[in-house]
Amino acid sequence: MIKLTKVTKEFPPRGRALSEVSFHLRKGEFAFLTGHSGSGKTTTLRLVHMADRPTSGEVRACGFSSELTSDREVWKLRRRVGYVFQEFRLLPGRTATENVAFALEVTGAPRRDILSRTHRLLAQVGLSSSSSMPVDELSGGERQRVAIARALVNDPLVVLADEPTGNLDDRATRGIMELFQELHARGTSLLVATHDLELVRRHPEFRVLELDEGRLVYDSGAVEEGAA
Amino acid sequence: MYALREAIAAIRRAPLLTILSAAMVALALFVVGVFGVVTYNLHQALTQIEERVEVVAYVRDDVLEDQVRELEGVLLELEEVRAVRFVSREDALLTARETLGEFEDLFSGLQVNPLPASLEVELQPGFRNPEAVARVAGLARRHPNVEDVAYGGDWVDRLHLLRQVGAIGTAILGMAFSLVAALIIATAVRIAIFARRDEIQVMRLVGATNGFIRRPFLLEGFLTGIAGGLLAAGLTYSAYLVVYRLVFPLDWIPMEWIAGGVIAGGAFGLLASAVAVRRYLREV
Numbered sequence: 001m002i003k004l005t006k007v008t009k010e011f012p013p014r015g016r017a018l019s020e021v022s023f024h025l026r027k028g029e030f031a032f033l034t035g036h037s038g039s040g041k042t043t044t045l046r047l048v049h050m051a052d053r054p055t056s057g058e059v060r061a062c063g064f065s066s067e068l069t070s071d072r073e074v075w076k077l078r079r080r081v082g083y084v085f086q087e088f089r090l091l092p093g094r095t096a097t098e099n100v101a102f103a104l105e106v107t108g109a110p111r112r113d114i115l116s117r118t119h120r121l122l123a124q125v126g127l128s129s130s131s132s133m134p135v136d137e138l139s140g141g142e143r144q145r146v147a148i149a150r151a152l153v154n155d156p157l158v159v160l161a162d163e164p165t166g167n168l169d170d171r172a173t174r175g176i177m178e179l180f181q182e183l184h185a186r187g188t189s190l191l192v193a194t195h196d197l198e199l200v201r202r203h204p205e206f207r208v209l210e211l212d213e214g215r216l217v218y219d220s221g222a223v224e225e226g227a228a
Numbered sequence: 229m230y231a232l233r234e235a236i237a238a239i240r241r242a243p244l245l246t247i248l249s250a251a252m253v254a255l256a257l258f259v260v261g262v263f264g265v266v267t268y269n270l271h272q273a274l275t276q277i278e279e280r281v282e283v284v285a286y287v288r289d290d291v292l293e294d295q296v297r298e299l300e301g302v303l304l305e306l307e308e309v310r311a312v313r314f315v316s317r318e319d320a321l322l323t324a325r326e327t328l329g330e331f332e333d334l335f336s337g338l339q340v341n342p343l344p345a346s347l348e349v350e351l352q353p354g355f356r357n358p359e360a361v362a363r364v365a366g367l368a369r370r371h372p373n374v375e376d377v378a379y380g381g382d383w384v385d386r387l388h389l390l391r392q393v394g395a396i397g398t399a400i401l402g403m404a405f406s407l408v409a410a411l412i413i414a415t416a417v418r419i420a421i422f423a424r425r426d427e428i429q430v431m432r433l434v435g436a437t438n439g440f441i442r443r444p445f446l447l448e449g450f451l452t453g454i455a456g457g458l459l460a461a462g463l464t465y466s467a468y469l470v471v472y473r474l475v476f477p478l479d480w481i482p483m484e485w486i487a488g489g490v491i492a493g494g495a496f497g498l499l500a501s502a503v504a505v506r507r508y509l510r511e512v
Binding site for chain 1 (some may be wrong): 431440
């Protein structure tokens with residue numbers, strides 16, 4: 001579903017953000033992407049989302065190759081990938097419903113479907129009562145949940161999440177993880193970037209990819225494969 | 229439908245920004261509008277002067293009425309000629325007495341009318357230039373029943389030169405004003421879009437096609453341009469009324485000019501939006 005082959009990303013003049021990173025996330029697989037701040041987690045997610053292109057190597061996601069997909073075609077990939085941004089990236093001045101519905105509107109979905117799916121997703125993330133509030137008036141945690149609802153409303157094949165629980169308390173974090181686990185159970189692939197090692201430890205059943213200064217230094221999937 | 233809904237929603241969300249953009253567009257087009265009124269009135273004044281350009285063919289004294297009719301027919305067949313008017317010797321004397329009142333004593337002492345009969349040849353609007361006037365005058369002069377021809381050659385030359393200088397001047401100034409207006413409109417629209425660049429990026433990140441993102445912005449730019457154009461038309465008309473009532477009477481510009489200005493405002497707004505959105509579409 002996601003395959004990185006010797007991916008290097010440089011941001012001149014700042015330097016190298018990723019160095020020859022390779023991993024393969026299969027269909028329906030759930031992996032945590034861990035590492036300190038600046039280790040390359042967000043860069044990896046952006047490369048998968050094709051918001052950036054690798055300096056060398058290849059990224060493949062949902063059948064799209066970074067070498068073959070033009071900027072004009074990238075929307076096709078993005079409709080299959082839900083992205084929960086660290087900084088939320090919601091549309092200011094619009095309600096929670098409008099923000100979530102927007103991800104469906106761009107696909108040309110029928111209005112009735114848009115409303116029903118939007119309400120269902122907002123209910124799932126526990127925001128039914130705040131659905132008509134402008135996102136600017138919501139707390140950080142609530143905005144985080146709007147961002148998650150928006151990423152999931154399209155029934156994506158892959159979910160990329162950048163510190164999705166970073167602004168949430170324990171209870172809300174558990175709620176989000178339950179939601180991710182439901183998605184995983186339904187066959188959705190998830191790549192969740194987090195520096196919260198406690199969260200990772202609570203879910204030993206999921207694969208862990210650890211980055212350090214742009215290098216993939218640990219892959220529990222590879223360890224298991226090696227052991228097998 | 230989505231594009232229209234979004235464009236209207238965007239205007240509602242940030243009415244002040246929209247008003248400021250439309251006001252900038254309006255002020256830019258107002259300058260063009262005032263220039264239009266001045267140009268139109270200069271054009272009208274020159275046209276009125278040009279209408280006086282005519283060729284006068286003086287008929288020989290011994291020519292009979294039938295021969296005058298034949299000469300009139302010959303002149304009317306020329307493509308440059310719009311109308312021919314016969315002025316008899318008596319009419320010529322009467323006109324001279326009316327227009328030259330200070331020489332009344334001289335006229336009343338005349339035993340014989342010294343003025344010749346003539347044919348006043350009015351030219352078609354496109355043929356009031358030195359070449360056409362000279363050709364008609366030459367053809368008339370060569371006719372055996374014509375004694376002499378007058379057409380004020382120097383005056384026609386000067387008028388034609390004035391017309392050409394005016395046309396070139398207004399074209400250059402018009403282009404300069406339009407360019408400045410276009411740049412101001414582009415800036416106004418770009419400022420409005422700059423304020424929403426994050427929105428464009430978010431749209432792209434959730435899988436919107438470039439066309440889908442672009443359409444509401446283009447429509448918004450177009451509507452802002454149209455609103456600015458209409459506002460400019462109102463401002464120009466107000467300025468026209470002030471001058472008309474307090475300074476001197478002027479002609480108001482034709483409706484097609486106003487429609488052209490408003491549509492140009494919309495077109496500039498649309499084009500500026502397209503350029504500005506394109507820039508932000510490249511960023512993610």
